[in-house]
Ligand SMILES: C[C@@](CO)(OP(=O)(O)O)[C@H](O)COP(=O)(O)OP(=O)(O)OC[C@H]1O[C@@H](n2ccc(N)nc2=O)[C@H](O)[C@@H]1O
């Protein structure tokens with residue numbers, strides 16, 4: 001195999017996110033449910049014989065040593081592989097949105113190079129490597145929606161009812177590190193069990209990072225109110241700034257209604273992006289690593 005084309009890197013939503021405490025190294029102990037959605041980046045891979053790792057930005061320019069290159073380098077070093085790769089990236093997921101775009105790109109690189117370089121690493125080994133690149137990376141190595149604990153490395157699969165979400169990313173981007181360092185951040189939410197969540201997945205819990213994000217930018221609150229006015233609910237994902245609403249027949253906004261998405265998009269303030277997204281039952285590359 002010399003090339004892989006149109007390999008997806010899906011974004012995620014945190015259906016809720018609780019901060020339970022803080023470790024001695026400053027990382028926070030979380031509970032969350034992560035769900036992959038069909039707002040995705042697309043990557044292309046061509047193997048190189050000379051061992052070099054190169055990235056080509058087809059859309060917006062990414063940081064020089066971005067997570068794709070760091071993931072490729074980490075796998076090359078850990079496996080002792082002599083192949084290199086050209087990675088082309090069509091970036092569609094907004095950055096600094098709490099949608100995990102960079103982490104998902106890194107995970108897709110690990111899954112694709114595992115194939116392209118014939119490494120046959122199992123998922124758990126890729127996850128151990130991925131965790132060193134970012135707390136979200138293990139989730140994006142599949143297989144799908146997950147109940148997440150620890151700092152993001154303890155994953156248990158969770159079956160979710162099919163759902164649509166309207167996701168809005170205001171103009172502002174928020175750095176994860178600043179949100180976790182904010183004085184408004186409460187770190188003492190009580191631990192829940194997965195059954196509590198499963199009793200009512202659409203309304204369970206809250207996002208404990210939301211107050212800090214709103215304090216850093218008015219736009220996060222504005223995006224929440226924009227969604228509340230149309231769907232009757234809203235919640236921030238991850239450390240923001242993107243906010244989403246569950247879209248269902250129950251709140252009178254059935255996603256299937258023709259023309260609805262176009263109307264909502266037309267109403268978005270200038271500089272904001274949005275999309276009607278489907279929660280995915282499986283990561284699109286869930287079969288690419290063995291368990
Ligand atoms: C909190 C989440 C929830 O999804 O936020 P988003 O990034 O998605 O918004 C993620 O777990 C983030 O994952 P990721 O973005 O990969 O975080 P990292 O690069 O590992 O960490 C960035 C910084 O966030 C803080 N951090 C991150 C994760 C965590 N459990 N506790 C922390 O305190 C640390 O200050 C760290 O230096």
Ligand SMILES: Nc1ncnc2c1ncn2[C@@H]1O[C@H](COP(=O)(O)OP(=O)(O)O)[C@@H](O)[C@H]1O
Pocket residue numbers: 062063065066067068094095096097098099100101102103105106174176238239240241
């Ligand atoms: N491949 C990548 N795509 C997007 N951002 C990246 C990538 N690699 C590194 N980054 C850096 O990570 C930061 C956070 O990006 P991202 O993962 O999209 O956001 P979030 O953690 O809020 O979901 C960006 O501002 C950017 O500097």
